[in-house]
Amino acid sequence: MLTFGTGNKAVAMAVRDAKPVVVAAYPITPQTEIVEEIANYVTDGSLDARYIPVESEHSSMAACIGAAATGVRTFTATSSHGLVYMCEMLHMSAGARLPIVMANANRALGPGWNIGAEHSDSISMRDTGWLQVYVSTVQEAYDATMMAFRIAEHTDVLLPVMINLDGFLLTHITQTFETIEPGDFIPPIATPHAIDINNPGGYGTLTPGNTHFKFRHDIERGMKASIPVIEETEAEFARRFGREYHLYEEYRCEDADVVIIAMGTLAKEMEVAVDILRDEGIAAGAIRMRWFRPFIVPNLDGKEVVVIDRDYSFGYGGVLAGELQAKSGCQPFSVIAGLGGQEVTYDDIAEFVRIRRPGTEHWFGVDD
């Protein structure tokens, strides 16, 4: 059904349509509308789930872990300080191989206090074992949330998935989107290690030095296996529902000499910058990275690279730029822009390309 609403509402409607059994959440700006809407669906009966209001984000993830361990579908949403507060439980959920799905409204961390869009919250959860996808439209927020359940619960993967949407820029924008009837697109959840009272087992037991590494390695197996599962899920989604997604989205890249790479809403707006640059005779293209974990490296051979990071690793650099450089050998012009909701326009993005100096870093708005 074609409808009109915010990014937050789209996530909530996707959750309603994916039918989790337990939703445990704590409100935080700018994701609060997601869990409010879901609470409404539970109240009006359009979602037959148990909604557990908890006292903190640490508890919301803990409640999801407990529920998911019994083999049911779970969801929560958070943002910023809420996400980093549940950090311990993020490691716990991935380590316990529980396919929890969570939406994160990307928001800066304070102080200085700021509720604007920034990816530092989710990027700092990089090594927890969660899959991370970054979306750029309200429609994609809906679709990615729907696909997240199928990917997370796939028995080759069994890892939690975080859908990241830019705070305010995407959570609060109103756009057209289409909801779907997923049918058997999301098969019934079948967690192989679900708690079974008729077949008791040990959970959270000690894994000493001679076995622990095997469990860690197995997480990486799940992460690697997630790549074909994501591709197969996206292909099946396109076949059934007509909307195409890929591991990363290329725009006018075929004959590009220079490509701009980013995640989230900036990566959609940069298509407009590419059009402007093309009109000026600059053979520019754009790559919108959708999956940050697993990290999938585009082929950048023979191209100059401009990376826009809406995050920063102090003492290191822009995280996306650094990871692309490490994995592909490219020498990116690393731009740090959009922190804390800093206004970045398509004209600004076009200018980043014009002033590029490969192998250097540029903070937008800071005099170098």
Place this chain on the structure above:
Amino acid sequence: MFEIRLHSRGGQGGVTAAKLIAYAAFLDGKYATATPLYGAERRGAPVVSFIRIDDKPIRVYSQIRNPNLVIVLDESIMELVDVLHGIKPDGKVVINSQKGTEVEGHQTYPVDLTGISLSLDLVLAGNPILNTPLIGAIAKMGIISQESAKQVISETFRDKRNVEAALRAYEELKI
């Protein structure tokens, strides 16, 4: 792409008005986005919302810098904010005004939205409801269709006086 910047005060319903205008454009078969600009808002503080309408999917998330239309829901804001900042040379201005305020250099459409609401006793939490008559005014300017304007209001508000308010603004705004 047609770009609208809406100036209001926190609590006046500007954010909702932007959503409703964009929703009407969506019903007209167009692509539309409505974006509130959030800062440290509180009741009474000047706030800004953006509406974009296009025949193609909209890829822009940054703020509107060169609006085709500026809407001012509270004319006292004009003493605090340069509402005309960046407006296109042929950009138009709609001002909610009881005294027919005009701006220089741009075609201005003053309309007494407050008066219309008060005359119908359309008041919520002590404030006159401005977004439903505004939709009537925007429909008169041809930015959204009359049918979509009616549908948006009747879907969103049960009170029939909202449709009446829109009709009155539609009649009152002179083009």
